[in-house]
Amino acid sequence: MILLTGLSTATGRRVAKRLLKSGHSFTALLRDGDKAPDLKSKKVTLVKGDLSKPDSIKKAMDGIENAFLLPPTSENQFKLEKNFIDAAKEAGVKHLVKYSVLGADPDSPSTILKYHGQSEKYLKDSGLRYTLIRPNLFMQNFVNFYGQQIRKKKEIRLPLKNAKCGYVDVRDTVRLINKVLTSNGSKNKIYTITGPESLSCLEITELFSEAMGKKINYVEIKPKEFKKKMIEAGVKERVAEAYSELYKLVRDGLYDQVTDDIYKLTDRQPHTFEEFLDDNIKFFLKR
Numbered sequence: 001m002i003l004l005t006g007l008s009t010a011t012g013r014r015v016a017k018r019l020l021k022s023g024h025s026f027t028a029l030l031r032d033g034d035k036a037p038d039l040k041s042k043k044v045t046l047v048k049g050d051l052s053k054p055d056s057i058k059k060a061m062d063g064i065e066n067a068f069l070l071p072p073t074s075e076n077q078f079k080l081e082k083n084f085i086d087a088a089k090e091a092g093v094k095h096l097v098k099y100s101v102l103g104a105d106p107d108s109p110s111t112i113l114k115y116h117g118q119s120e121k122y123l124k125d126s127g128l129r130y131t132l133i134r135p136n137l138f139m140q141n142f143v144n145f146y147g148q149q150i151r152k153k154k155e156i157r158l159p160l161k162n163a164k165c166g167y168v169d170v171r172d173t174v175r176l177i178n179k180v181l182t183s184n185g186s187k188n189k190i191y192t193i194t195g196p197e198s199l200s201c202l203e204i205t206e207l208f209s210e211a212m213g214k215k216i217n218y219v220e221i222k223p224k225e226f227k228k229k230m231i232e233a234g235v236k237e238r239v240a241e242a243y244s245e246l247y248k249l250v251r252d253g254l255y256d257q258v259t260d261d262i263y264k265l266t267d268r269q270p271h272t273f274e275e276f277l278d279d280n281i282k283f284f285l286k287r
């Protein structure tokens with residue numbers, strides 16, 4: 001049996017849908033069952049649970065072989081992940097798949113990279129069989145974080161100068177997660193997953209201009225303005241601050257990385273940025 005977390009995120013929802021489509025049963029750990037109306041299926045066991053409450057996690061671990069940990073971006077992320085890893089170990093889970101991030105490092109100046117790095121280390125030291133999935137930044141951030149400025153202002157305002165980044169489509173990360181959760185072949189592996197090309201913001205605005213048939217401009221901004229824009233777009237202040245810190249490292253070139261892990265593991269090339277745009281063009285053209 002598989003256990004899923006993070007079901008209200010774009011990644012978690014898609015992992016669940018794909019598992020159902022391929023006939024797999026799973027347990028879903030959720031704080032609020034109402035957030036997942038599409039999980040009402042005989043193949044899904046819904047367990048009300050909270051990563052900050054160890055007893056509630058233990059209940060969800062009953063009979064689990066493969067557990068998927070998708071941690072939230074929060075100041076107590078390491079504590080929440082530690083609770084999950086401890087519960088998995090106690091319950092005799094065979095394999096824990098952790099969603100992490102490219103550049104995860106317990107000594108990083110970025111809190112996002114630091115918390116993921118601390119949790120990775122804790123998991124490795126736990127003795128559990130593990131898989132670490134480290135994605136580059138998501139193409140979907142251009143919908144969730146910068147979508148409104150692209151639609152309304154015809155511009156992308158970021159503090160990234162001409163740094164390149166191997167953006168990955170969440171749909172490809174989901175294919176890889178499902179493969180790892182259902183094939184049982186992965187043992188203590190780390191997958192660094194990226195799209196097929198590394199692109200600067202200027203190159204991205206050119207792709208947007210072509211796809212949308214109107215000029216989209218890149219505007220270089222200071223990290224302070226970036227944080228403010230994220231908050232205006234509905235992102236919580238501490239999350240906006242964490243992304244602002246992370247983007248300093250992106251600007252220094254940390255995310256200028258392309259790997260072929262998605263192809264090697266799933267036998268399919270990851271989506272290009274152009275394909276991502278074609279598939280989301282209705283959203284960007286909506287007034």
Ligand SMILES: NC(=O)c1ccc[n+]([C@@H]2O[C@H](COP(=O)([O-])OP(=O)(O)OC[C@H]3O[C@@H](n4cnc5c(N)ncnc54)[C@H](OP(=O)(O)O)[C@@H]3O)[C@@H](O)[C@H]2O)c1
Nearest residue numbers: 006007008009031050051052071072073101135136137138
């Ligand atoms: N955005 C990117 O470009 C990018 C790139 C690489 C990696 N990542 C990683 O991807 C992950 C997901 O990011 P995100 O921004 O989509 O996540 P997020 O908005 O922080 O949400 C995480 C999930 O965790 C759940 N959650 C929060 N607190 C919980 C608790 N105490 N107990 C149980 N569940 C809890 C949330 O469910 P509720 O509905 O209950 O709140 C939600 O489903 C993060 O670890 C991030 O570092 C992101």
